[in-house]
Structures are given as C-alpha cells and as structure tokens.
Amino acid sequence: xxxxIYSFIILCTIFVLIINIFMKSQQLTSIIVFSLNLFIKNIxxxxxPMFVISNILVAINFPKxxxxxxxxxxxxxxxxxxxxxxxxxxxxxxxxxxxxKYVDDLIDKEIINxxxxxxxxxxxxxxxxxFIVNTVGNSFLHSSRVGFIMLFSHVLGxxxxxxxxxxxxxxxxxxxxxxxxxxxxxxxxxxxxxxKTVFSSIKNSIEVLINIFGIVTFFLIIINMLFKNPDNxxxxxxxxxxxxxTGLKYLSxxxxxxxxxxxxxxxxxxxxxxxxHAQIMDILxxxxxxxLPFLLSRIIQSLSSSLLVCILAIPDxxxxxxxx
Numbered sequence: 660x661x662x663x664i665y666s667f668i669i670l671c672t673i674f675v676l677i678i679n680i681f682m683k684s685q686q687l688t689s690i691i692v693f694s695l696n697l698f699i700k701n702i703x704x705x706x707x708p709m710f711v712i713s714n715i716l717v718a719i720n721f722p723k724x725x726x727x728x729x730x731x732x733x734x735x736x737x738x739x740x741x742x743x744x745x746x747x748x749x750x751x752x753x754x755x756x757x758x759x760k761y762v763d764d765l766i767d768k769e770i771i772n773x774x775x776x777x778x779x780x781x782x783x784x785x786x787x788x789x790f791i792v793n794t795v796g797n798s799f800l801h802s803s804r805v806g807f808i809m810l811f812s813h814v815l816g817x818x819x820x821x822x823x824x825x826x827x828x829x830x831x832x833x834x835x836x837x838x839x840x841x842x843x844x845x846x847x848x849x850x851x852x853x854x855k856t857v858f859s860s861i862k863n864s865i866e867v868l869i870n871i872f873g874i875v876t877f878f879l880i881i882i883n884m885l886f887k888n889p890d891n892x893x894x895x896x897x898x899x900x901x902x903x904x905t906g907l908k909y910l911s912x913x914x915x916x917x918x919x920x921x922x923x924x925x926x927x928x929x930x931x932x933x934x935x936h937a938q939i940m941d942i943l944x945x946x947x948x949x950x951l952p953f954l955l956s957r958i959i960q961s962l963s964s965s966l967l968v969c970i971l972a973i974p975d976x977x978x979x980x981x982x983x
Contacts, residue, residue, distance in 0.1 A: 690883055694876040697904075702871060705787055707864055709753040710760055714860030717764045719848045721745065726770075736818075738825045742770045743779045751814070754787030755931055759939040760867060766946055773946055780939070780948065781956035782821025786813060786928045795924055799911035808971050809925050809964075816929050816964030820956045827952065871938050878902045878934035896923070903932035918969070925968040929961035 716722065722745035730741030737743065742765060750758040762779055765771045771779065788810055796806015882898055882905050889895050889909055899906020906927050910920055936957070940950055 686883065687880065690879050691876060694872070694879050698868075698872045698875065702875070703868060705754060705789075706757060706871075707868060709749065709757060710864035710867065711857070711860045713749055713757075713761055714764060714863060715853070715856055716745070717761075717768055717770075718856045718860075719851050720768075720770075722765060722768075722770050736825070737778065737782060737821045739775055739778055740771060743775070743783075746779050746783045750783040751785045751788070753785075754790060755784055755935050756871065756938040756942060758783040758785070759942040763942055763946060773948065776943075776946060777948055777952055778821075778824055778827050780953055781824035781827070782817045784817060784820075784929075784931060784957060784960060786931070791928060795907060795928065799907055800917070800921060800924065805921055805972055809921070809928065809968055812925060812964045812967035812971060813929055815967055816960040819963045820960040823959050824952070824956055867942060870941055874937050874941060875902075875934055878932075878937070879905065892919075899923070899927040899932065900930065901932060902934045903927045903930070906932070918972075921972055922965045922969050926961045926965045929964040930957050 722742045725745045725748075726741030726743075728741065729744035733739050733741050733743050733747075746758055746761045746765065749761055758780060762771070762776045762783075766773060766776055791810045791813060792803060792806035796803050796809060800806070878901060882902050885901075886894050886898055889898055890913070892913075892915065895906060895909045895913060898909055907924055910923055910927070913920070936950070936954070939953070940948070
C-alpha cells in the first residue's frame with residue numbers, strides 16, 4: 660500500500676512538472692538561464708580548481724601526510740583518523756558540497772572506510788567563507804562584522820556537530836601503521852605520473868560539476884513552482900530549506916527585523932538546503948552513506964550556529980541589531 664502511494668505521488672509530481680513546463684515555458688527558460696549564470700560565475704570557479712587540486716593531493720597521498728600530523732588531535736576530538744583533517748581543512752576553504760568529493764576520493768584510495776566517512780561528513784559541512792562574509796554579510800545583511808560572526812558560528816556549529824557524532828558507530832577506522840613523513844610524500848610525488856593525474860582529475864571534476872548544475876537547476880524549478888516571491892516567514896523558511904541561496908535572497912529583501920534575518924540566515928547557511936544535500940548524496944551514491952545521520956547532523960549544526968549567532972551578534976552591536 661505504501662509503495663502504491665509513493666508511486667502515485669511520483670506520477671502526480673511528474674504530471675505537474677509537465678504541465679508547468681508547457682504553461683510557464685518562458686519563465687522556465689529564465690530559471691535555467693539564471694541557474695547557468697550561477698553555475699558559470701559562482702559554482703564552477705569556486706569548486707573546479709579545488710576539485711582538481713584535491714584529486715592531485717589524494718593521488719600523491721597528501722592526506723596520509725596530513726593525517727600523520729593531525730592524527731592524535733582528530734582521534735581525541737572526533738574519534739576519526741588523522742586523514743579526516745584533509746577533508747576538514749579543504750572543505751573549510753572550498754565550501755559544500757566539496758566534503759563529499761574529498762570523502763569519496765579518500766574511500767576510493769582506501770585511506771578511510773565507509774563507516775568513518777559517515778562520521779567525517781558530520782563535521783565537514785562548510786559553506787564557502789567568502790560567500791558568508793561578502794555575499795551574506797556585506798550584500799544581504801549590510802554588515803561585514805555580522806558576516807564574520809556568522810562564519811565563526813558556522814565553524815563552531817560544525818565542530819559541535821562532530822562532537823555530538825564522535826561516538827556514532829564504532830571507531831573502526833584505518834590506522835596508520837607507520838608515520839607518513841615528508842620524505843615519504845616526496846617519494847610518492849616522484850613515483851606519480853603528474854600529467855596523467857591532472858587530466859584524470861579534470862575529467863572527474865567536470866563530471867561531478869555537471870551533476871551539481873543539474874541538481875541546482877531542478878531545485879530552482881521546484882521553488883518557482885511552489886512560490887512566487889514569498890512574502891511571509893513560513894514561505895521564506897521553506898524556500899531556504901529547499902534551496903539555501905534563494906531563501907537568503909528572499910529573506911534579505913523582506914521587512915522582518917534584522918535579528919530575524921541574521922539568525923535565519925545562519926540557519927540556512929548551516930543547513931545548506933536540500934539541494935546541497937542531494938548533491939552530496941549523488942556524489943556518494945555508490946558509497947552507501949546513510950542520509951538520516953547526515954540530516955540529523957545538519958539540524959544540530961544549523962540550530963547551534965543560529966544560537967551562537969544570536970548570542971554573539973546582539974552584544975557586539977549594542978542591541979542596535981534589533982532594529983528593523
């Protein structure tokens with residue numbers, strides 16, 4: 660019975676999509692053009708270089724070297740191997756959904772296993788720092804100081820989520836039998852065909868990015884079907900939960916008090932939106948990563964980040980932040 664209901668919902672959704680395609684063909688075209696511009700101007704430039712670089716670093720076993728340096732810290736704090744430091748720091752620089760790409764590469768190289776990957780994803784879900792400070796802080800909320808506070812709270816929210824999940828599952832991660840020293844890294848580089856690695860990395864990165872573009876476009880179409888310039892908080896909240904950037908844009912032009920905008924923006928950024936969740940699940944579709952623990956970690960991170968922003972931002976601005 661449940662399967663029949665599920666099938667019926669899917670068929671109805673497809674039917675509604677077909678109707679909207681014919682009735683709103685011009686509007687649909689503008690959405691696709693907007694998505695393409697977003698991909699070309701923002702997503703591709705920020706992710707493509709880092710995806711290629713990360714593939715090369717994985718190929719030369721740089722995560723093992725970094726793991727030898729940070730092994731003790733990450734084992735104590737998050738109960739993961741030191742190789743998780745590679746995902747943590749690279750994701751912090753690049754932004755989501757890069758953590759899934761790095762985790763996928765490490766699993767393929769047998770540097771981490773699938774159980775550890777689930778735990779690593781709990782504390783490596785970072786939005787691009789420039790997006791938080793410049794786009795959200797300066798452009799949307801008109802305050803670079805608030806942008807930095809949101810960035811700080813976003814990072815702490817990740818760490819808090821990692822601490823919450825540190826005892827998730829078991830500690831069955833790959834141990835480094837020997838320290839991977841700098842001389843070992845140099846030896847690996849000398850034995851690696853760099854040109855072949857670069858070309859392979861470019862091909863792999865483009866394939867992932869094309870899938871990301873498709874998912875972003877699909878979710879933008881869904882939002883456009885559900886809402887037309889939402890003007891109440893519930894609609895803005897739903898839009899942001901589905902697609903983060905759209906929710907942030909609607910929120911920035913609303914008439915709600917500044918504190919509401921800041922706290923809700925922090926929630927959107929740390930939750931990431933179902934669009935980003937779908938991108939991550941697509942990248943890791945062959946690795947049997949469970950979505951429910953990942954979703955729970957995002958809820959914990961978004962709630963803790965929002966609370967931290969509320970605590971830090973109000974005293975910092977002398978309560979002037981409460982004014983609309």
